[in-house]
Structures are given as structure tokens and as C-alpha cells.
Amino acid sequence: MVLNKSGRGSHLLELAAAGPGRRPGAQRSLPRKARQLTDDEKMAVVEGYERGEPIADLAAKLGVHRTTLDNLIKRLELTREDPEAVLPMVRDEIVESYRAGETLAAIGSRHGFSLNKVQRLLVAMGEAIRARGPQGTAPKWSNGRPRELCRPRTTRTRRLEPRDRTQSPQSAALLQMALALTGTTRRAT
Secondary structure (H helix, E strand, O other): OOOOOOOOHHHHHHHHHHOOOOOOOOOOOOOOOOOOOOHHHHHHHHHHHHHOOOHHHHHHHHOOOHHHHHHHHHHHOOOOOOHHHOOHHHHHHHHHHHHOOOOHHHHHHHHOOOHHHHHHHHHHOOOOOOOOOOOOOOOOEEOOEEHHHOOOOOOOOOOOOOOOOOOOHHHHHHHHHHHHHHOOOOOOO
16 A cells, blocks of 8 residues: 555545445444333333323423334233223213314313214214314405305316226327337237
């Protein structure tokens, strides 16, 4: 090996040996090991899961990935609470409150359920879930004019009729040329 006058030849060798994008002497990073949950954290997961809290929310609270909790739930063979386990009187009160316009979160906090559990109970009872946001508001206005007087929005419409599956003249000609070059023939359809 030839060293230049500044003696940087060995440094260049180290750079080449380290590989692209790496500094010489830098150690390779090892894969991260998943953080182990404490027994208290595991109990919090079990309680939250049985209350109906979403796994993503539980994972965010504990600072772990969702799949860590999925694996724990699978290992413990946990299941969500059956909607029939809620007293019929409580279920009826939930439906009445929801029909009266109360939000899922407000109903859940009053009964000690997550809003997802309230939603699952309502769906199990055959209740349609409202769209998010305030209900029964006045119609939207644009530039001070009622919606009916505004120019309608243009939307893309989907093609309802089936597409024509016949070949274009150009693609048919290209196909004929390709078949002629390969020496094969094609029957007309």
C-alpha cells in the first residue's frame, strides 16, 4: 500500500472497511429488545382490555408497540366482554341516552365503559351509529348565501356501464405483427 505524505492512507483503508455510510470504529447497532411489561402493567392491560379500551390506546399509555399487547392478550387467552353480560336495564338506558343525542364518550364515562364498548353495545342492540360531530346544526352557508343558491360541487362519477373489452385497432395490429414475427397464427374471434 502506498501512503501519501500526510499519512492518511490508513484512514482511507478504515473508511473502506467500514462500508458505505458508516464511520470507522462505529459498532453495528443490535436489534432492539422489546421492553418487558411489569406485572402491574400487565394487570392494567387486562383490566383496560376487559373494559373495552382499544389496544392502541393501551399501548400508547404504556409506551409499547401494539403488537406487544396483542401477543400478551393472545398468550393470556383474553376475550372481550360479551354484550349480554351488561345488565338489560343498563343497555336500555344506553340506547335511550344515545337516541336522546348524548355522545358515546359521555355515555361511556357515566357507565364506566370506553366509547368503543358503548358503540359495540349499541351495534349489538341494532342501533345505527350517528356520524361524528354536532348533530342538528343549521345548513352550511357559503359566502353568505344559502347552500341551495351556491353552485353545485362537481364530483367524479363512477362508470356504471361495463367497459368495452374489444381491442383497439392499434393493439390488434400490434398483436398481428407480433404473431407474424413468432410464426404463430390466431383465430378470429
